[in-house]
Every structure is written in C-alpha cells, then in structure tokens.
Amino acid sequence: MTATDLRNPGIALDASLFEHARVNTPAAQRRAESLKARRSVKKQWQAAWLVKAITCIDLTTLAGDDTPQRVARLCAKARSPLRQDLVAGLGLEAAPPRVGAVCVYPSMVPAAVRALEGSGIPVASVAAGFPSGLTPLRERLAEIDYAVQEGAGEIDIVITRAHVLSQNWQALYEEIQAMRARCGAAHMKAILATGDLKTLRNVYQASMVAMMAGADVIKTSTGKEEVNATLPVGLVMCRAIRDYRSATGHDIGFKPAGGIRTAKDALNWLALMNEELGRAWLEPGMFRIGASALLGDIERQLEHFVTGRYSALHHHAMA
Numbered sequence: 001m002t003a004t005d006l007r008n009p010g011i012a013l014d015a016s017l018f019e020h021a022r023v024n025t026p027a028a029q030r031r032a033e034s035l036k037a038r039r040s041v042k043k044q045w046q047a048a049w050l051v052k053a054i055t056c057i058d059l060t061t062l063a064g065d066d067t068p069q070r071v072a073r074l075c076a077k078a079r080s081p082l083r084q085d086l087v088a089g090l091g092l093e094a095a096p097p098r099v100g101a102v103c104v105y106p107s108m109v110p111a112a113v114r115a116l117e118g119s120g121i122p123v124a125s126v127a128a129g130f131p132s133g134l135t136p137l138r139e140r141l142a143e144i145d146y147a148v149q150e151g152a153g154e155i156d157i158v159i160t161r162a163h164v165l166s167q168n169w170q171a172l173y174e175e176i177q178a179m180r181a182r183c184g185a186a187h188m189k190a191i192l193a194t195g196d197l198k199t200l201r202n203v204y205q206a207s208m209v210a211m212m213a214g215a216d217v218i219k220t221s222t223g224k225e226e227v228n229a230t231l232p233v234g235l236v237m238c239r240a241i242r243d244y245r246s247a248t249g250h251d252i253g254f255k256p257a258g259g260i261r262t263a264k265d266a267l268n269w270l271a272l273m274n275e276e277l278g279r280a281w282l283e284p285g286m287f288r289i290g291a292s293a294l295l296g297d298i299e300r301q302l303e304h305f306v307t308g309r310y311s312a313l314h315h316h317a318m319a
C-alpha cells in the first residue's frame, strides 16, 4: 500500500448487515473448483500475470529461527525479485518488478527497515499475539506500538478466534477497533485465521465485523493454522468486501496467505480477484499474497518462458 491509498474509516457495528447472511458452502466450493479447472493463460500472457503476481507478494519470513541476517537477505530478494537476465529477457529493464512488502515478526522490523531503506518497499509486521492472538490485549496492543515505532508501515494483526466462535461481535469489533487506533498511519491487515473459524458463514461475518472496525485489508490466515488460504474462503471474503463496499462506499483490500506455493496457485488467486472484485484488486494497493516460498516457483516459470529450460527450485533460494 502507498501513502496515497485510501484508508478505511470503519463504521459503527451494524449486525443487520451480516447476521442474516447465509453461505451456500457446496456452491462456494463448486465456484472455487471451476477456477482451478479452467485452462490457465499461456505464454506471454502468463508471464505478464506472473510478473503482476510478484508485485503483489508480501515476501514473508515468520520462522522461529529468523535472524537479522536472514531478513536482510530476504529484503535483498524483495528489491530484486527476478534475476537480471530474466528482467532483461522479459524486457522489463525500464521498470523492474519489486514485491509488495516484506513481512516479518516485530523484533525483525528494525533489520527489515534498515535493509529496505530507500527502496520504497514497506515493511509489514505481524503483531497482536501472532499467531494465536491469545496474549492479553494490553500486550497485543503494546506489540503494535513497538512495530509502528520501529518503522513498520503495515501491521498484520490477529483476531481472537473465540469471539467469532461465540458470536461475540461486540467484543471482536472493539478489539479490532482498538488495534486500528494503535496502528496510527500504518495500514492494518486483519488476519481472520479462517482455518480456525469452522464455517464459511463465520468467515463472512468476521470479515464484515473486521471491516466495520476499520481493517484496511482482510487476510485469510497466519500460515500456522492446519488449513490456511483456500479458494472457497477467498470467495466468501471477496463477497464480503463487495457487500461492505455497497453498504459504505469503502474499498477494502484482500490478502490470502499460507500455503500458497506455486505459480498456478497465484494465477488462480489473481483470476478470483479479477472475476469477483475487478481490475482495481489486481494492484498491490488492494491485493497481496502472503507467501514465503511462492516467488521461487514464479521465478522458475519465468525462467522457462525466457530460456525454454526449467531449473531446480533450489536455484531460486529466498534467503
């Protein structure tokens, strides 16, 4: 996201906008399957879509053994996500692609800010008790303060899943609103951890509450749940974004994350965005893919497009 992007001011909690919502789960699954079954774009069109996908990646490292050195290497990759020969082969020297953001744990924000200085690439920090959200609210808010003070331009918060499972929308709304206030000028992405929410109806309702509370982006998963980003969940969240837009006039971003590893996955997500929300959601201001390993496969496919040869994945190391 850039400083010029519109922010979501949120609205008062209005349960009438979501409490009667029904989700037809088999229909959502069929729609998601139809995206996967479709013949994907080929040749130069596929290469163009994959370059677009690169610009929407939140290049992520969220591992227990992260170090400032690993984060610095990842940031170098974020600045130059494609090898120079591939950039030249694709004719992109005038405007080489860069990723949407680098996403790290709060204690890695200073290293990422240093490594990305002058690049214009924002640092995104997970916060608020990532991944479970089960530390006391005071500590979760303090974590947001820390990440913002250290220079994170985007904050990926996690919600209390129990508020959704007990349908306590007031508590969920107040928690997210408090987090949004602590983000200040930083964009806030609300991670719903959809794999923990049991039903697509819960996913829809939690999406609506998060947007009402001021989330600039709704995000599927932490990458640590048993089930992470799936297309049926993405479809339901896109429909919620559409409904919120028609109720309020505000456009909210979307970020699938967790388990997105192949170029084909990225193409499916881009197709979903294009068909459900339109061209504006094919830009990094409105759409991100949270992924630690996706870029390697995209680079490999683009290498095949440029040279006619596939290389092993380990030739495209991330950090």
Ligand SMILES: O=C[C@H](O)COP(=O)(O)O
Pocket: 060, 062, 103, 221, 222, 223, 224, 257, 258, 259, 260, 290, 291, 292, 293, 294
């Ligand atoms: O927010 C991003 C996710 O944690 C990345 O998950 P991944 O490692 O499965 O790509």
